Amino acid sequence: MNDLMTATVRIQAPAAAVLDVLLDAERLPDWNPAFLTVAPASPGTPGSHPIRVRGGLAGTYRYTEAGPLRVEATWEVPGLSETNYWSLRAEGGETVVEHGFRHRGMLAAVLRGAFATVARQRVDRLKSQVESG
Template sequence: MEYIESRVINASRATIANILADIRRLPEWNPAILSVTAIDPRALVGKPYPIRAKLPGSPTITYEHVSTDSVVWRLDGLQAHETGAWNLVSVGDHKTKVTHAITHSGAIFRVLAGAFRTVPGLRLDRLQRRAEYVHERTRPGDVNDRPEVSG
């Protein structure tokens, strides 16, 4: 199953990409993830991070791509797999169109088909609140305008 939603967020692509790549703070705005075991301040591409999530087993999250254009992760649990993709497109001065798509596979997600229809929108709500709060607290040309992620 795939679910997708888009919206314009009042923040730069770099600000949004930095929030998405901040692996240690992921549980603060993604309530499906209860905790992450990580010492890295930013997610390293290809490195699986153990997480506690609302899934059985010992799930991990692995970032497959991180740039100011897009962020893609894969969450793997027992009979549950999610690919989360975030596409970031500048649409004006400190405005970014963010499209979030999730794709599910595995027995658990098949049983719960349709239950995740609103998840991309809920994640975008939380991301928007966080990004716009960061944007309000920084000046143009501040650190959040210089991407910490490649791309």
């Protein structure tokens, strides 16, 4: 397992707007470049979205918590699994967002150095996505 990677950002929008983006799994590829595609959840496995990530690996993305101030999810592809969270705190008209994740698997060990700046990149892209409407 890799260490917990974290980053925090202030977004000029209410928490509900941030939550709308975080809970729209099919839009993940718009702001998270790890995902090439995220398909709708299938009726047989509600909440579990088929995904394709960089390198062409196929797997699943699933929300494990979807509250008004915290979102948790997991995703898995062969050789790599991630658990992540997004914690939201309203401050006036802004939202402070903390993001963290951990990886497991053979690819996690091989790519460990490549993930060093990923949390920062994700929060910055989320900020841009939310603030651009």
